[in-house]
Amino acid sequence: MPAAIEFWFDFTSPYSYLAAEKIDALAATYQRRVDWHPILLGVAFQTTKALPIVQVPLKGEYSLRDMDRSARFLGVPFKFPSRFPLPTHAAARAFYWLKDNAPATAKPFALAIFHAFFVADSDISDPDVVLGIAAEQGIDRIALAQAIATPEAKERLKQETATAIGKGLFGAPYIIVDGEPFWGVDRLPQIETWLATGGF
Amino acid sequence: MPAAIEFWFDFTSPYSYLAAEKIDALAATYQRRVDWHPILLGVAFQTTKALPIVQVPLKGEYSLRDMDRSARFLGVPFKFPSRFPLPTHAAARAFYWLKDNAPATAKPFALAIFHAFFVADSDISDPDVVLGIAAEQGIDRIALAQAIATPEAKERLKQETATAIGKGLFGAPYIIVDGEPFWGVDRLPQIETWLATGGF
Numbered sequence: 155m156p157a158a159i160e161f162w163f164d165f166t167s168p169y170s171y172l173a174a175e176k177i178d179a180l181a182a183t184y185q186r187r188v189d190w191h192p193i194l195l196g197v198a199f200q201t202t203k204a205l206p207i208v209q210v211p212l213k214g215e216y217s218l219r220d221m222d223r224s225a226r227f228l229g230v231p232f233k234f235p236s237r238f239p240l241p242t243h244a245a246a247r248a249f250y251w252l253k254d255n256a257p258a259t260a261k262p263f264a265l266a267i268f269h270a271f272f273v274a275d276s277d278i279s280d281p282d283v284v285l286g287i288a289a290e291q292g293i294d295r296i297a298l299a300q301a302i303a304t305p306e307a308k309e310r311l312k313q314e315t316a317t318a319i320g321k322g323l324f325g326a327p328y329i330i331v332d333g334e335p336f337w338g339v340d341r342l343p344q345i346e347t348w349l350a351t352g353g354f
Numbered sequence: 355m356p357a358a359i360e361f362w363f364d365f366t367s368p369y370s371y372l373a374a375e376k377i378d379a380l381a382a383t384y385q386r387r388v389d390w391h392p393i394l395l396g397v398a399f400q401t402t403k404a405l406p407i408v409q410v411p412l413k414g415e416y417s418l419r420d421m422d423r424s425a426r427f428l429g430v431p432f433k434f435p436s437r438f439p440l441p442t443h444a445a446a447r448a449f450y451w452l453k454d455n456a457p458a459t460a461k462p463f464a465l466a467i468f469h470a471f472f473v474a475d476s477d478i479s480d481p482d483v484v485l486g487i488a489a490e491q492g493i494d495r496i497a498l499a500q501a502i503a504t505p506e507a508k509e510r511l512k513q514e515t516a517t518a519i520g521k522g523l524f525g526a527p528y529i530i531v532d533g534e535p536f537w538g539v540d541r542l543p544q545i546e547t548w549l550a551t552g553g554f
Contacts, residue, residue, distance in 0.1 A: 202411045211402045212524035216537060223534075226554050227544050324412035334423075337416060340540040344427050354426050 158187040159345075160330040162318045164195035165242040165278060168221045168232070171268040173327040173339040175230045178261070180342060184349035190253075190261060192246035193315040195326050196239075202324045206239050224339065231273050240271070240279040243311065247302040248284055250310050252293065255301075263291050358387040359545075360530040362518045364395035365442040365478060368421045368432070371468040373527040373539040375430045378461070380542060384549040390453075390461060392446035393515040395526050396439075402524045406439050424539065431473050440471070440479040443511065447502040448484055450510050452493065455501075463491050 159181050163170035174190075181188045199205070208214040218234060225232030245267045252260040266287050270276040276283050281302065289295040301307055318328065322335055329336045329345060334353065336345050347354060359381050363370035374390075381388045399405070408414040418434060425432030445467045452460040466487050470476035476483050481502065489495040501507055518528065522535055529536045529545060534553065536545050547554060 198412075202413055204410075204413075210404075210524070212398075212519070212522055213402055213404075216522055216524065216535060219535070220537070220541075223544065223554075227547060319412070322412055322416055324410070324416065335416060335419070337420070338540070340538070341420075343543065344423065347427060354423075 156186060157332060158189040160191065160321075161188050162191045162193055162321075162323055162328040162330070163326045165192055165245045165264075165267050165271065166239040167195060167326040168234070168272060169224070169339045170327040171272045172224060172228055172230055172232070173329065173342065174265060174268055176228065176339070176342060177327075177329065180346060181349070183346075186349060190249070190264060191314055191318065192242065192249050192264070192311075193318045193323070193326070194242065194246065194311065196241075197315045198319050198323055198325070201319055204324070208238065228339070231269075233273060233275060235271055235275050237277060237279075240277065242278065243308075244281040244284045244302055245278055246311050246314075247307040248288060248298055250314070251298065251301040251307060252288075256293065259291060259293055263288055263293065266291055356386060357532060358389040360391065360521075361388050362391045362393055362521075362523055362528040362530070363526045365392055365445045365464070365467050365471065366439040367395060367526040368434070368472060369424070369539045370527040371472045372424060372428055372430055372432070373529065373542065374465060374468055376428060376539070376542060377527075377529065380546060381549070383546075386549060390449070390464060391514055391518065392442065392449050392464070392511075393518045393523070393526070394442065394446065394511065396441075397515045398519050398523055398525070401519055404524070408438065428539070431469075433473060433475060435471055435475050437477060437479075440477065442478065443508075444481040444484040444502055445478055446511050446514075447507040448488060448498055450514070451498065451501040451507060452488075456493065459491060459493055463488055463493065466491055 161177050163174060178188050207217045221234060222232060249260055249264055252263055267278055270287050271278045278284060285295050285299055288298050325337050327339060331345055331348050334348060361377050363374060378388050407417045421434060422432060449460055449464055452463055467478055470487050471478045478484060485495050485499055488498050525537050527539060531545055531548050534548060
C-alpha cells in the first residue's frame with residue numbers, strides 16, 4: 155500500500171480550505187489516502203519573514219480577488235472572513251486529539267471548522283466556538299475541552315509545526331506526495347498528473 | 355473585436371517564460387490576441403519590498419524545484435540559468451522598438467530571448483548578446499543598437515513598468531483579460547475558463 159499523501163495546512167489559510175475540500179476525493183481516484191496535519195503558519199512565517207499575503211502591498215489586494223475567484227473556479231462556497239488571519243491553536247489541538255482518539259471524526263471536524271470560518275464568518279480563534287462546532291459533530295465537548303488544555307496537546311502542535319518546517323513548509327497548503335512537495339491549491343492539477351503517472 | 359489580452363512579464367522571470375510559451379495559443383483558441391509588455395519586475399519589487407523568489411528562505415529552494423517541475427508539466431524545455439536574476443533593460447527596450455517598428459518580429463524575438471536565457475544559459479543582460487539574438491532573427495543589428503540607446507527607449511520602458519504597477523502588478527507573469535488580473539502561469543486554467551465562459 156503506498157504511503158498516505160501528507161496534507162499540511164493552517165485553519166486560517168484560505169487556499170488550505172479550498173484544498174481541503176478537494177484533496178481526499180482527488181487522492182481516492184488514485185486509491186490513495188490523505189494524512190491531514192494542521193500547523194501554525196505564523197511560526198513558519200517567522201522563519202521566512204513573510205507577511206500574511208493580504209498585508210503585502212498590491213499582492214494583498216490581488217489575493218483577495220484571487221481567493222474569491224479560485225473558490226468560484228473550484229465550486230467551493232467562500233466568503234472572506236471579517237477577522238483575518240486568526241490564531242488557530244484551539245482548532246489544531248482539537249484536531250490532533252480527535253485524530254488520535256476518534257479518528258473518524260477528525261476530518262469532518264476540520265471541514266466544519268473551515269466552513270465556520272470561511273463561510274459563516276465565525277471566530278474560530280475562540281475555544282468555545284471550536285468546542286461548539288465539535289459538539290455539533292457529536293463530539294464530547296467536555297472531554298475535548300480538557301484535552302486541548304493539556305501540555306501534551308500544546309507540545310504536539312509545536313512538534314507538528316516544527317516537523318512541517320523541517321520538510322520545507324513555508325506556506326499552506328503544503329502537500330507532499332511520495333516525497334515531492336507541492337505548495338498551493340493551484341498545484342492540484344500537477345498532483346493529479348503525479349498520481350496518475352507516478353511522477354513526471 | 356474584443357480587446358487584446360494583456361501579457362505583462364519580465365525576461366528574467368521563469369514563470370513568465372513558461373506563460374510566454376503558452377499564452378498566444380490559448381488566446382487563439384478563443385479568437386483573442388495577446389499584447390505583450392516586458393517590464394522591470396525589480397521596480398515593482400521595490401513597491402512591495404519583495405525579494406526574488408529564489409532568495410526567500412525555504413520558498414527559494416521549493417521554487418527551484420517547482421520551476422523545473424512546472425516546465426515538465428507544461429512540456430517546455432527549461433534549465434535554471436547560472437546567473438539569476440539578470441537585468442533585462444536591453445531586451446525589453448529592444449522588444450518595444452521592434453513592436454513599434456517591425457511588429458511581426460517582436461514576439462519571435464522575445465521567445466528567442468527567453469530561450470537564450472532559460473535553455474541556453476546565455477547572459478541576456480549583455481546588450482551584445484541581445485543584439486546577436488536579434489541578428490539571428492534577421493533584425494538589423496545596427497539599427498536596433500542605436501534604438502535601444504536612445505532616451506526615448508529608456509523612457510518607454512520606465513513608462514510601461516509604471517503602467518503595469520498602476521494596474522496592480524506585483525509579480526510576473528501578470529495577465530489581464532477584460533480587466534480581470536491573473537498572476538502566474540498557474541492561472542492559465544482559470545484564464546481558459548474565463549475566456550470560454552466570458553467570466554465566472
